[in-house]
Amino acid sequence: MSAQAPTGELVARFGVSPARRRKDRIARGTILVATIVALIPLVLIVYYLLKKGLGAWSSDFFTTDPTGNTFFKSSSIGGVKSAILGTIEMVALASAIAVPIGVAVAVWLVEYGKSSWFAHTVRFFVDVLTGVPSIVFGLFIYIVLIVGTGSSFAGYKGSLALSLLMLPVVIRSAEVILLLVPAGLRESALALGAPRWKVIFTIVLPTALPGMVTGVLLAVARAAGETAPLLFTAASTKNSSYDLGGFMNSLPVQIYSDVNSPTTSVVNRAWGAALTLVVLILLLNLIARLISRRSRLA
């Protein structure tokens, strides 16, 4: 038991038993395998989307409306022009509604509401909205705007359902970004004697803008992929339409109605539409990521 203790004794006392080492190796191996398993569906989906989707793409695919003709091989089943158009129109209107309101509520939460009971209530309700299944938003709009008014489906009703869906995402992401605006920035402007509204419009919002764009784009991307809220608010028609007051087609609804077709070419049209939709959403995601990288906050 002196400083000259032989090395063998050290080993005996501190060595890692093979059992522990084996356990460590097995656990790590399992974790790695599970991670790979997590990536398999992504690879498969991307592969099939590209394989089937690119096969369906053609110049006609984007420039013609779906015809619904599935019985005669010789006649064309058409493309998805009306669906692309409808998705863009409805999502644009939904964003035009949800983004200003969402940002305004976020500004109120951060600048005025802060930690008052009312602000906490609003936050709670916004969180409630977050968890509501999207089909329930469809029901909401149906009750109020279709049962309530006795009128029929319309593009703008679909937009409203989508905007309800976007709202909580926009509010919460904008709030997080606004909270990141350094307090010192606000205070220095207030100390100059600027009124609060001016500080908000000239200092706080411009600083937070890039970060908020990210959240907004992610919300838009989500809305663009939604099917359920559109099924009984806006859908569906086969024709291209610029009238948000009338029936409107959209990519997700088009895919949904094509999925169960017994005709191969119609299912292929669904793949083409799916690829179009995914590319659209990935573009939005990509832009969001690029902008968030440039943001000066966070």
Added chain:
Amino acid sequence: MEAAFPPSGESALLARSPLARLPDRLLKYGLSVLAALILALIVFFFIRLVGEARPAFAKTGVFGFAFDNNWTPSAGHFGALPLVVGTLITATLALVIGVPVAVAAALYATELCPRRLRSPLTILVELLAAVPSVVYGLWGIVFLAPKLQGSEQWVADRLSFVPFIGGGLVTIPNYFIAGLVLAIMILPIVSAISREVMSTVPLDQKEASLGLGATRWEMIRMAVIPYCRSGIVGGAMLGLGRAIGETIAVTILIGDAPKLGEQLFGQGYSLAAVIANEFGEAQGVHRSALFAAGLVLFVLTLLVNGVARGLVVRSARKTGQSSGAGSTGATALVAGAAGGA
């Protein structure tokens, strides 16, 4: 206060005219009204939904609606038990398959993988979230379900003595396929929340266990998992909320047969799917019953999400002392984890 002290010469200099103060007030009250309107809107929706569902409840009774095993709209029977059970079976399957994989992927990204791989791995897993649910449905029914039918039948034959799992004829759309695709769909959100919570484990906790001579796995068990447990459970619950509310993919994959789950590889129905499928041609009590199904779905997700949010926020608060960003990050993720369809 201002009335009690009439402005003397000096304070008049400091006072702002009411006109100059107007924009501030307008903004403040305008925004408050807007916030209040959102609350009112939600309450209004809820009341209207209850109102629309009332005829169905009046016919069957609330308990009859939830627990009767007979959904035959053409005959006027609206017992939603098969739908509720279908929703629970698929959501549970999603949880059982998806959560371990998601947590493992999060552990790998935060604790085990080389640093260069961390960010690409994260982006790849999150790409799964960018795929719309209708595309999952399409992929599931056209590719996955036919590919797996053989193996499913094999399992069903081998396990024919196990009730629910074994025996019977495997159909292409079935509970299992719906649950499997749901598992893939909840993977990114569960993984993202787990990763967020794991990244808040303070370095000194991990070093403390390594300093005691723990292997890496022992460090994960000793320092990482106990510290994140409630956050991970919360993430899983958010995933459950999503799985319960998911509509389109399930509608495509579950087979739309309103019978009580007889076997894992057989057709069934779910609350969300029945609405998506039957709403178009529903009239009268049938439509009201679908609103009632929506209400049940709404309440179910509300409960699950409430519990989940509590757990994630509690976990974020607990770890918040060491990293302020953790809590906002987790809250933001909670916000991003809405139910899809």
Added chain:
Amino acid sequence: MTPPRSPTKVAGVDPEASPELTRRASEPAMRTPILGEREASEPPAAGQAAGLQVRLEGLRAFYGSSEELKGIDLEFHANEVTAIIGPSGCGKSTMIRCINRMHEEIPGARAEGRVLLDELDVYDPSVDVVAVRRAIGMVFQKPNPFPTMTIFDNVAAGLRLTSRRRGDLHAKVEAALRSAGLWDEVADRLEEPGAGLSGGQQQRLCIARSLAVDPEVILMDEPCSALDPIATLKIEELIAELKRRVTIVIVTHNMQQAARVADRTAFMLDGALVEVGPTREIFTKPGDPRTEEYVTGKFG
């Protein structure tokens, strides 16, 4: 058994992978058992252990491309307390983190040279990093008990990794808590969370946690910097007690503390060792003018 004299280069490029690497390197070998190759047998009862000496030979450490330690040769005598002093950023912490190979846990960090624990190079490829850390315990700057564990579980955490018999767990935990001078204060609340203790008690809990696995050496990285004077005093008394059982290396910012607890003191500057000697000598008649300037408070 004497390892080869040539300095062993340690591949620490990727900290996540390095434990794996060292382990893999040890697998094919069929040589004399070295630390980390054999089944752990019955450890001697707590309190029997005597400290071992540690010798650094040409120890260099890097963060990325910047060299934090520029070749250090230093010996820590068995059963003595050696204090490391020096201005902030001189590499004190890096140095002691190299002794139990915690340094390589930091992304981009690596070390070169040899660290000999009683003639055994802890950086030898056949040595398991996990075993090194078990033989050389560490107490951190901020008390870091596991927040989810009770007082008892905190102390037992290291024991549970190896011990298969639960029977003497309680006895060992008690012995460790007694050695850390904490037993009397916590004996009746072992099942309460460790995080509920005061800062000083938490730090003694952490000391008990590392004592419980019966290490040969304990490294202390400014263990009192987060504590009040009375708690600091208790830890210092404890250090004087513990050196009978273990070799102690303590990094400190506080020169009075070094003077109070250390048998020998080493002064470091800019990643290099300036001088080392009996504490009294370092503080009264240092050999190097820079040491004199530092201990008399001219800089730092």
